[in-house]
Structure formats: structure tokens, C-alpha cells
Amino acid sequence: MLTLTIDGRQIEVKEGSTVLQAAREHEIYIPTLCDDPRLEPYGGCRLCLVQIEGVPRPVTACTTPVSEGMKVETTNEYIEGLRRTVVELILSDHPNDCMVCEKAGDCTLQELAYFYGLRENRFRGERRQYAKRDANPFIERDMEKCILCGKCVRVCEEVQGVSAIEIAYRGFNAKVCPPFEKDLDCEFCGQCVSVCPTGALMGKLSLGKGRQKDIKKVDTVCPYCGCGCNLTLHVARNEVIRVSSSPETLNEGWLCVKGRFGFKFISSPERLNTPLIRKNGRFEEVSWQEALDHVAERLGGIRDRYGPDAIAGLSSARCTNEENYLFQKFFRAAVGTNNVDHCARY
Amino acid sequence: MENSTILIKVCMGTGGIAAGGTEVISAFEKELQAEGISAAVEKHCSVHKVGCRGFCARDVLVDVLIDGEKTTYEYIKPDMVSRIVKEHILQGEAVQEWVVKDDYRTFHEKQRKVVLSDCGEVDPEDIGSYMERGGYDALRKVLTSMTPEETIEVIKSSGLRGRGGAGFPTGLKWEFARRAPGDTKYLICNADEGDPGAFMDRSIIEGNPHSVIEGMVIGAFSMGAHRGYVYIRAEYPLAVERLRLALEQARKKGLLGEHIAGTEFSFDIKIKLGAGAFVCGEETALIASIEGKRGMPRAKPPFPAQKGLWGKPTVINNVETLANIPYIVRNGAGWFAQFGTERSKGTKVFALTGKIKNSGLIEVPLGIRLHEIVHDIGGGIEGDRKLKAVQTGGPSGGCIPAEMIEIPVDYESLAEAGSIVGSGGMVVMDETDCMVNIAKYFLEFTQAESCGKCVPCRIGTKRLLEILTRITDGRGRPGDIELLESLSNDVRAASLCGLGQTAPNPVLSTLRYFKAEYEAHVHEKRCPAGVCKNLLTYTILEEFCTGCTMCARVCPANAIVGERKTPHRIIQDICIKCGACFETCKFKAIKKG
Numbered sequence: 023m024l025t026l027t028i029d030g031r032q033i034e035v036k037e038g039s040t041v042l043q044a045a046r047e048h049e050i051y052i053p054t055l056c057d058d059p060r061l062e063p064y065g066g067c068r069l070c071l072v073q074i075e076g077v078p079r080p081v082t083a084c085t086t087p088v089s090e091g092m093k094v095e096t097t098n099e100y101i102e103g104l105r106r107t108v109v110e111l112i113l114s115d116h117p118n119d120c121m122v123c124e125k126a127g128d129c130t131l132q133e134l135a136y137f138y139g140l141r142e143n144r145f146r147g148e149r150r151q152y153a154k155r156d157a158n159p160f161i162e163r164d165m166e167k168c169i170l171c172g173k174c175v176r177v178c179e180e181v182q183g184v185s186a187i188e189i190a191y192r193g194f195n196a197k198v199c200p201p202f203e204k205d206l207d208c209e210f211c212g213q214c215v216s217v218c219p220t221g222a223l224m225g226k227l228s229l230g231k232g233r234q235k236d237i238k239k240v241d242t243v244c245p246y247c248g249c250g251c252n253l254t255l256h257v258a259r260n261e262v263i264r265v266s267s268s269p270e271t272l273n274e275g276w277l278c279v280k281g282r283f284g285f286k287f288i289s290s291p292e293r294l295n296t297p298l299i300r301k302n303g304r305f306e307e308v309s310w311q312e313a314l315d316h317v318a319e320r321l322g323g324i325r326d327r328y329g330p331d332a333i334a335g336l337s338s339a340r341c342t343n344e345e346n347y348l349f350q351k352f353f354r355a356a357v358g359t360n361n362v363d364h365c366a367r368y
Numbered sequence: 369m370e371n372s373t374i375l376i377k378v379c380m381g382t383g384g385i386a387a388g389g390t391e392v393i394s395a396f397e398k399e400l401q402a403e404g405i406s407a408a409v410e411k412h413c414s415v416h417k418v419g420c421r422g423f424c425a426r427d428v429l430v431d432v433l434i435d436g437e438k439t440t441y442e443y444i445k446p447d448m449v450s451r452i453v454k455e456h457i458l459q460g461e462a463v464q465e466w467v468v469k470d471d472y473r474t475f476h477e478k479q480r481k482v483v484l485s486d487c488g489e490v491d492p493e494d495i496g497s498y499m500e501r502g503g504y505d506a507l508r509k510v511l512t513s514m515t516p517e518e519t520i521e522v523i524k525s526s527g528l529r530g531r532g533g534a535g536f537p538t539g540l541k542w543e544f545a546r547r548a549p550g551d552t553k554y555l556i557c558n559a560d561e562g563d564p565g566a567f568m569d570r571s572i573i574e575g576n577p578h579s580v581i582e583g584m585v586i587g588a589f590s591m592g593a594h595r596g597y598v599y600i601r602a603e604y605p606l607a608v609e610r611l612r613l614a615l616e617q618a619r620k621k622g623l624l625g626e627h628i629a630g631t632e633f634s635f636d637i638k639i640k641l642g643a644g645a646f647v648c649g650e651e652t653a654l655i656a657s658i659e660g661k662r663g664m665p666r667a668k669p670p671f672p673a674q675k676g677l678w679g680k681p682t683v684i685n686n687v688e689t690l691a692n693i694p695y696i697v698r699n700g701a702g703w704f705a706q707f708g709t710e711r712s713k714g715t716k717v718f719a720l721t722g723k724i725k726n727s728g729l730i731e732v733p734l735g736i737r738l739h740e741i742v743h744d745i746g747g748g749i750e751g752d753r754k755l756k757a758v759q760t761g762g763p764s765g766g767c768i769p770a771e772m773i774e775i776p777v778d779y780e781s782l783a784e785a786g787s788i789v790g791s792g793g794m795v796v797m798d799e800t801d802c803m804v805n806i807a808k809y810f811l812e813f814t815q816a817e818s819c820g821k822c823v824p825c826r827i828g829t830k831r832l833l834e835i836l837t838r839i840t841d842g843r844g845r846p847g848d849i850e851l852l853e854s855l856s857n858d859v860r861a862a863s864l865c866g867l868g869q870t871a872p873n874p875v876l877s878t879l880r881y882f883k884a885e886y887e888a889h890v891h892e893k894r895c896p897a898g899v900c901k902n903l904l905t906y907t908i909l910e911e912f913c914t915g916c917t918m919c920a921r922v923c924p925a926n927a928i929v930g931e932r933k934t935p936h937r938i939i940q941d942i943c944i945k946c947g948a949c950f951e952t953c954k955f956k957a958i959k960k961g
Contacts, residue, residue: 065667066821068862079869080861085667107858111827144851145827147834170820189662189820192645194830196820 026092041094042070042083052096053105053137055112055130055219056171057084060274061180064172068108069134072096080104109134114145115194116220117166124162125221127234131169150195158206160226160283161215165197168222174198174214181276182213212282216266216275225264227283232258244281248339248346248366249273251281262288325357334361374413374457375433378444379488381420381574382567382606387427388445393417395449400457413457416497419575421488422729423475426468431488432456440468471747475726478744480707482715483691484731487575492610495617498578504623506697507582510589511631516546519590523693526701527713531568532558532649532686533764533790534866535712535779541683544673545591548681553593556677556684557584557637558654559600559607562646563762564813566793568717569687571729573600573607576691577614581637583690585628586697588635591683595636599654602641612639646817650865651676651684653819664819665865686791688717709735712778716789722759722796723750734778734789738768741777742796753798756897757881761790763810763817764870766877767803786877788870802899803882804889808836810874818867825868828859832875842902844890852886853879898960901945905961910935912957919949919958 023034028041028050035044040063045052055067063084070083075093080101083094095101113135120126149166156163172189175198179185186208190199200206215223237256244251252271256264262285269275287293297313298305308316324332335353337346346364353362376396380389396415423429426442432452433439439462441452448466456462481487491497498504510519524539545553557580561569573580584596600608615637618624626634640658647653648663655677657663676682692714696704705713712734718741721727725747732741738758742748749755757767760777766787768775775781779789797806815829835852838844856872856879863869879886888894895903908919908928913935920928920936927943930936935957938949950958 063667064821065864066823068822068824068864071862082667082864087669104858104862107828107855108823108862111823111831114831115827145831145855147831169823170826172821189664191820192647193816193818193820194826196818196826 024088024090024092026088026090026094028094029096035088037088039088040084041072041074041081041086041088041092044088045083045094045096050096052083053134054084055134055169056173058173058177058217060269061173061176061217064176067169067171069105071101071104073098073101106138106140109138110140110143111145112169113140114143114147115149116169117149123167123221124224124229125167129221130219148194150197152197154203156205158210160210160212160279161206162224162226162229163206164222164224165199166222167220168198169220170196170198171219172198173217173219174223177213177217178208182209182211184208184211187214210279210283211277212279213276216277216282225283227286228256228264231261231263232256237263243342244277245340246278246280246284248343250343251277253277253281255285321357330358331361333357333359335359335363337362337364339364339366372412372435373433375431376413376415376457377418377431377433377489378415379419379421379427379429380417381424381571383420383424384427384429385606387424389417389428391446392428392430392444392449395446396453399450399453416491417493418489419487419492420571420729421575422479422484422571422731423472423726424728425726426472429468432462434460440472441466442468442472471726474747475728475730475745478736478740479731480715480733481731482695482704482707483572483579483688483717484575484729485695486579487571490576490578492575492577493613495578495614495621498576502698503578503694504582504621506694507585507623508629510586510697511629511633516590516592519586519697520546522697522701523590526696526704527708527711528689528692528696528704529712529714529779530686531688531692531716531791533761533788535789538685538689541673541685542587542591544671545593545681545683548674550681551592552595552678552680553591554677554680554682555584555588555591555593555596556651556654556658556682557596557598557687557690558649558651558684559598559604559687560642560649560654561601561604561687561791562644562649562817563764563791563793565721565795566719566762566791568719568729568792570604570607572687572691572717573604573611577607577611578618579691579694580611580687581614581618581624583685583693584637585624585635586693587683587685587690589633591681593683594634595638597638597640597658597677599640599642599648599658601644603644608639608641615639645819646813647819647865647867650867653865654684655682662819664821665867667864688792707733709776709778709780711780712789716777716792718760718792718794720746720794720796722794723753723798723801724748724796725750732777735776737773738775738777739773741794742773746796749796749798751798753800755796756799756801757797757803759787759795759797759806759874760793761788761873762793763814764788764866764873765790765793766873767797767806767881769881786880787873800897800899802840802895802897803878803885804836804840804895805897805899807874807878808833808840811836811871814867814871818871822862822864822868824859824862825864825871828855828863829868829871831855832859832872836875839886839889840895840900840902842889842893842900844893846890848890849879849883849886894961904945904947905940906938906943906945906947906950907959908936908938909957909959912955914955914957916954918952918954922948922952924948 024037033048053069056064065082065085071080072083073080073095152165191197236258240255242253244253251273254266255262265282265285267275267277296307299308337349350362378393428444430441430444520539520542528538529535559569625636642648645663648657650665653663653665672682708714715731715733717731720730755770757769759767811833815833818825820826856875860872888896915933925942925944927939928936950960
């Protein structure tokens with residue numbers, strides 16, 4: 023453990039921590055835009071600039087490792103002035119169309135503009151404008167809102183191992199894009215969407231479906247595979263419009279394309295809502311009681327006539343572990359056969 | 369001249385080749401084989417290509433050495449060769465009218481050549497030519513009779529500091545890397561010279577690539593590296609070619625590769641071509657580029673000496689720094705330290721350009737007065753106009769005003785004056801240069817070369833440029849100067865790497881010394897130097913105008929009207945302010961302002 027002082031408070035942190043981690047552990051607020059604790063430090067947004075005694079220029083808290091006896095100041099007039107300039111510069115190259123932006127209410131940039139009370143902008147000037155819309159099916163990419171924090175690029179490389187996007191061009195014209203500025207053609211895991219601090223990356227399925235304030239959040243588990251990723255369903259007017267996952271979950275907030283974007287079946291008109299039994303060649307809706315009785319009767323009949331090994335059970339990875347456990351238990355103990363399997367194997 | 373040894377050296381740097389050096393060499397070869405030249409002369413006479421000696425403006429420069437006595441010719445064209453051969457080589461009488469004049473001597477007099485001492489003397493495409501002059505002696509000395517620690521000690525006590533711009537002590541850098549744990553270490557030579565108008569590194573590699581290779585081997589031995597890279601701009605084809613050739617020759621001679629000079633030490637060098645991004649001169653961006661990633665800097669620490677290329681301890685030295693090493697080892701730390709000042713030792717190469725009579729590549733002891741560079745070496749201002757300022761350090765540097773012309777040129781003094789030594793760009797400006805426009809020029813460069821990673825540099829430099837553009841366009845607003853100053857300070861403080869941190873320097877230093885000029889632009893809509901087009905008006909002074917019609921004839925916009933032999937008039941609405949009339953008028957009848 024190392025001892026250092028942040029804003030006059032003496033604190034102890036693990037060796038190897040960054041100043042930002044140390045401050046967060048002790049609930050000292052330092053604003054950031056490009057930081058994500060799950061990704062390598064980047065030092066691009068310059069919002070986490072702090073002053074360290076004995077160091078001539080301000081340094082970024084996210085990239086600076088702590089050292090014994092270090093004295094850090096995270097806020098003062100000078101530092102806040104620099105941060106204010108940074109936010110103002112970002113806003114001078116931003117559409118500032120919060121009134122119609124999907125991200126409004128959940129946007130880090132909006133929060134910072136509010137925090138610094140930036141009604142006017144001293145640096146008004148040219149703004150990047152891009153006409154082309156990315157035609158991929160899942161991710162709405164509005165690069166005019168991109169602040170080049172590089173989180174999407176890093177998550178794609180560091181977490182997903184795909185590197186489908188990179189920063190192209192230089193200086194003011196720098197732009198995150200797929201190779202040769204083609205339409206995005208990746209595995210569409212949507213990790214980039216999940217880390218974007220502004221409205222530059224949004225899920226296409228949720229566009230126009232509801233503002234942040236109208237959303238009810240419901241925690242659940244992903245129904246697709248046996249991994250059991252935690253999901254948070256964003257529900258508006260009794261319809262799931264978006265899926266997210268919290269970084270505090272077992273899956274650290276990471277999801278795949280199915281978990282993140284494969285939620286349309288929930289409100290599909292083709293979805294089965296009641297059991298069906300085929301009668302006279304046609305499916306008819308029946309009650310659960312009738313359906314279960316029917317299955318029990320038929321399974322019992324087959325077992326009595328041909329023996330339990332005449333029956334086999336196949337389960338799905340989309341069921342939970344508990345359900346799959348019960349399924350094999352039912353086959354082994356109740357039906358009396360070992361003929362039981364599962365798409366991900368028992 | 370039959371028993372004399374005759375050497376003909378033709379400048380074949382980029383400047384020499386551009387001026388026709390290749391043709392001049394062939395002309396000499398042809399003439400010397402022509403009839404009438406006795407076999408004896410041919411036997412003792414040889415023609416050599418040599419690298420840049422600095423005075424490119426006088427190319428093609430040719431040295432004729434007869435028994436060691438040197439005569440230098442300037443502005444040589446192929447058709448002049450036969451007379452030189454006939455009169456000088458055969459009869460021993462120099463063609464005086466083509467021999468360099470006194471200004472060639474004064475250009476060199478106050479220079480002290482260390483790094484460039486063999487440039488212009490050795491054939492850069494022949495390792496033997498370098499070895500004849502003591503080349504690779506230092507390497508042998510180090511590998512056979514010195515320990516790495518001793519070598520580092522020599523460099524430390526020589527006081528050599530990085531010539532790439534930051535001026536970090538070289539020996540110390542090597543020592544950090546030597547002490548860093550791990551067996552795999554890298555040495556990188558930074559030849560990504562990108563400052564506009566700078567050609568120091570280019571000339572060194574083109575003129576004497578072996579000095580860089582020798583410096584690298586010594587450096588690698590000192591720090592314990594077995595693999596090195598030269599990161600060089602692809603836009604320097606001649607330098608790349610000569611370096612490649614030099615590496616091959618060094619390998620063949622056993623001076624590079626496995627068991628160098630028969631010792632246990634092995635080290636080899638790879639060339640990595642840069643794709644032309646200025647920011648790749650920044651060491652962490654350079655490392656990223658070698659690793660195949662986008663050239664973007666990262667925060668330090670960790671420093672490359674701890675965690676560099678492929679995560680291993682890495683030293684990055686500039687070309688000029690490395691080229692100094694063989695000479696320091698050969699002649700001793702004390703010899704090197706006799707040049708320079710208390711804290712800035714040795715010599716520095718500068719690319720002297722701008723409104724100066726003698727422009728070119730110069731090497732001077734650090735601590736030399738700026739005055740000596742401008743007036744003695746540079747020969748004063750072109751057209752005998754008044755000196756206004758000297759810009760040093762390229763886009764990261766600043767302007768030294770004429771009043772401070774006595775300033776010593778060293779790391780500390782220039783920093784105090786708000787500029788830097790930098791990699792060695794030196795642009796001389798006279799009264800016809802607008803300082804706001806100069807600041808704008810440099811911001812255009814840095815803004816376009818920002819990598820885009822951090823906000824202050826990506827958007828901040830853009831906004832600085834926008835403000836400067838509107839000031840020079842005559843659209844400056846009250847408060848713009850204050851905004852410029854405050855944003856410059858913020859960009860300087862908040863940017864991630866050296867590019868952004870120094871990009872506002874041209875603005876801040878011109879604001880410091882030439883604020884009145886900014887104020888004239890903003891408040892009076894006037895460009896005192898008469899450069900910013902939108903702020904200029906050309907008017908004809910009736911009392912001087914003879915009605916010769918010259919101005920009306922050259923005006924591309926047909927904005928000048930008037931009868932022959934009567935005073936003319938410029939129609940301001942049509943005038944495009946090109947200045948053609950001003951240049952043409954023989955009677956000083958056109959007023960600019």
C-alpha cells in the first residue's frame with residue numbers, strides 16, 4: 023500500500039493504481055470522457071488533468087501512477103479553467119442538438135456542459151459535417167457527435183479482439199471509421215455502443231422509441247446461451263426498446279450481438295404465448311394444465327409400452343442452469359433414462 | 369600535373385543532384401577519358417561524389433584537390449567542366465572566375481564542424497572513404513577496449529544533449545536503458561525529420577550515413593541492445609538509398625550483424641520507412657508506428673527507456689545526436705565539451721533559411737551569438753533590408769526579435785526568450801514579413817499534423833488557426849487577441865504530447881514581441897508589413913505617376929485606368945491586391961498600405 027494526499031486528504035491505495043483509481047476509490051470526483059476502468063488508460067480527453075506537487079505541468083489522472091507521498095490537487099481555479107476550455111472546445115465541434123438526440127439524459131458530454139454551465143461558446147468555428155449514413159443493420163453511427171475518446175476503438179480491439187474500426191485522418195478531420203470508410207461490417211456485438219459517452223453510437227432498433235426519462239429498467243438474465251450474462255431491459259410503454267448491461271455484473275457489462283440486439287422476439291406477434299396441441303391436424307390453444315397432462319400421459323404411455331430408453335430428452339442452452347438441471351433430473355429420475363442431452367452438452 | 373594526385377569531389381546531396389551534379393560528374397569522367405589527356409594524369413586523377421557541405425545555394429559545388437591543395441568552384445554546369453579540366457587539371461591554373469568568392473569563406477569561417485566534418489569530404493556510397501578518415505575507429509575502440517559503463521561515462525561527461533529538440537542528456541538516456549531490467553532492448557534512430565524547411569538529418573544521412581551507423585552500434589553496445597531501427601521518412605529517397613547501401617557495406621565489413629569486429633557483441637539495424645506523419649517524430653508515436661499501429665502518442669510515464677518498442681526498454685536518439693558519437697569517442701569527451709557553453713556542450717547543425725544572403729546548412733558551437741549567425745555566416749539580410757526576427761525551432765519554436773540579436777544560441781537562452789533550439793530550423797525574417805501571418809503559417813502546419821487524439825490539440829489548434837485567419841483576413845474582432853493568448857496557454861498546458869504542447873509557441877512568442885502588429889490588424893485593419901492581402905490597398909500617387917501605362921498592362925484584373933501620359937488610378941472594387949503594379953512601377957508611384 024502507498025500513502026498519498028489528494029485534495030488534502032491522506033489516503034492509502036494499492037501500489038500500481040493510477041491517481042484516478044485512487045480518487046475514485048475514495049469517492050473524490052474527477053471528470054472523464056475517455057476513461058473506462060475496463061480498458062487501457064488513454065489520456066485523450068484531458069478532462070482528468072490534475073496538479074501534482076513538484077511536477078511542472080498538469081498531468082492526466084488516468085495515466086499517472088501513484089507514488090509514495092504524492093500530493094495531488096484535483097480541483098482548483100486553474101484546473102477547472104482548463105477543463106472548461108476542453109469541454110467548450112468539444113462543444114464547439116458538436117451538433118448540440120440535444121433536443122432531438124437519443125442520448126439526451128444519459129450523455130456524459132451533456133452532463134459536463136451542464137456542470138460547467140456552458141451556455142455560450144468562445145470558440146465557435148467550423149464543425150465537422152458528414153452526410154453519409156452507415157447502412158449497417160444494428161448500429162447508428164453519427165460521427166458528427168463523436169468526440170474521439172477512442173473508447174469504441176479500444177473496446178473493439180482490447181475486449182472483442184476484432185479491430186473493426188480505427189481512427190483515420192489527422193487533426194481536426196480525425197474520424198473513427200471502418201476500413202476505407204465502408205459501412206460497418208463486423209460481428210455487431212455493440213460493445214462500442216455500450217461505451218460511447220455521447221450519441222455518436224446508438225442501437226438502430228431503439229431509435230425514436232422513447233426518451234431516457236420514460237424508460238423503466240428491468241434486470242434479467244440473457245436467454246440465449248448458457249453463459250448467463252446479466253441484462254438490463256429498457257422498457258418503454260411495455261415494450262423492450264434497448265438492452266444494456268451494467269459493468270458491475272459478472273459479465274462486466276459485455277454482451278454479444280444476440281444479447282444486445284436480439285430482443286425483438288419479445289414483442290413479436292409470432293411468439294407463442296400459450297401451449298398448443300395438435301388436434302385433427304391443426305394446432306389449438308390449450309391451458310397449461312391440459313398441455314402438461316397431455317405430455318405426462320403420452321410419456322407415461324410410451325414408457326410403459328416400450329421401456330424408458332425409448333424416450334430421449336433434448337434441452338436448450340437458452341434455458342437457465344437451474345432449468346437444465348431439473349430437466350436432466352426429470353429424465354433420469356422420473357422417466358428413468360440416461361438419454362438426455364443439450365445443445366451445449368451436459 | 370603528371371605526377372600529382374588529383375581528386376575531384378562533386379557535391380551529390382539532394383541539392384547537388386537537383387542542380388545537375390550527376391551530369392557534372394559524367395562530364396568530368398568523359399573529359400578525363402578524352403583524347404589528349406595523358407595516361408599518367410588519368411592514373412592519378414579520380415572523381416568522387418560527396419554529400420552536402422551546406423552551401424546548397426551555390427550548387428553544383430566542385431572541389432579540385434591537387435596534392436591536397438583544395439580549390440572550390442561554385443555554380444558548375446556540365447559545359448564548364450572541359451575548361452576546368454584543360455586549364456586547372458592539366459595546366460595547374462584554376463579558373464579564377466568560377467572559384468568561390470570571399471562569402472564562401474565567411475560562410476564557413478565561424479562554423480565548427482563536428483557532425484558535418486566529413487560531409488562533403490567522404491563518398492557516402494563508399495565505406496572505405498569513411499574509414500580512410502578514421503571512420504569506425506571509435507567503434508573498434510569501444511568494442512575492444514571499453515566497457516559499456518565506460519562508454520556511457522564518456523558520453524555523459526561530453527555533455528552531449530539530444531539534438532532532436534528536447535535536449536535530454538544522451539549519456540543519461542543510455543544509462544537508464546542500460547539499468548532497465550530485461551535482455552531484449554532496442555535502439556531507434558529517429559530520422560523522421562518533419563519541420564518545414566529543416567534538412568539537417570537528411571544531409572547527414574545523405575552525406576555520411578556511416579557516422580550514424582557507427583554511433584548506433586556504440587549506443588547499442590552501451591545500453592545492451594541487439595536490434596536497432598532507423599525510422600526514416602519515405603520522402604527522403606536518396607537518404608534511404610544511401611543508408612541501405614551503407615548498412616550492407618557495414619555488414620560485409622563485419623561492422624554490423626553477428627560478432628561485430630570479431631567481438632562477442634552482435635547488433636543489427638532495420639530500416640523502417642515513415643509514411644510522412646509529423647507526429648511520428650514524437651517518440652511514443654514513432655514506437656506505435658514501428659509496431660504497425662496508427663502513429664499516436666501515449667502518455668508518459670512509462671518512458672520508452674522503461675517500456676518502449678514491443679514493451680521493451682528502448683532508446684530513441686536523433687540522427688544528429690548519434691552522428692556526434694563517433695567523433696566524441698574518437699577525440700574524447702573533453703575535446704567535445706570545449707565547444708559550447710556551460711550547460712549546452714558541443715555544436716549544433718542549423719538549417720539557415722529565409723531572408724538571408726547565404727542560406728544553407730551550418731554547424732556552429734552552441735552559445736554562438738545569433739548576430740554572428742545572421743550577419744557573419746548568413747551574410748546579412750537579403751536586399752539589405754532590416755532584420756525583424758529570427759524564428760528558431762520550427763513549428764514548435766518561437767521568434768527572437770531583432771532587438772535580441774545578441775542572444776547566445778543555446779538551449780537555456782532560447783528557452784528563456786520563449787523559443788527553442790529544437791531540431792535546428794532557423795528562419796530569418798525581415799521587415800516585409802508579417803508576424804501574424806508567420807504564426808498562422810506555423811499553426812496551419814501543426815493543425816494539419818495533429819494526430820487527433822487529444823482535444824486541446826485537435827480542436828484547440830484548429831480554433832487558434834481560425835482566429836489567426838480572421839485576423840489576417842481583416843475580420844478580427846475586439847477580444848480576439850486575448851482569446852488567442854488564453855487558448856494558446858490552455859492548449860500548451862493541456863495537450864498530451866510535445867506537438868500540442870508546443871504548437872502555440874509561434875503564437876505566444878509573436879504575441880510577446882510583436883503585439884502591436886496584432887493590434888494593428890485587429891483594431892486598425894492594417895498589416896504593417898504589407899503582407900495580409902485583405903488589409904492592403906494599393907493607390908497611385910499622382911505626383912509620381914508618369915502615365916507610362918506599365919501598371920495597367922500588368923494588372924490581371926484590369927483594375928487600373930488612365931490615359932497615356934496622365935496619372936492613372938486603381939479602381940479599388942476590382943483590385944485583387946496581387947501587387948503586380950507595385951512590383952512593376954519604376955517611379956515608386958504606387959503606395960502599398
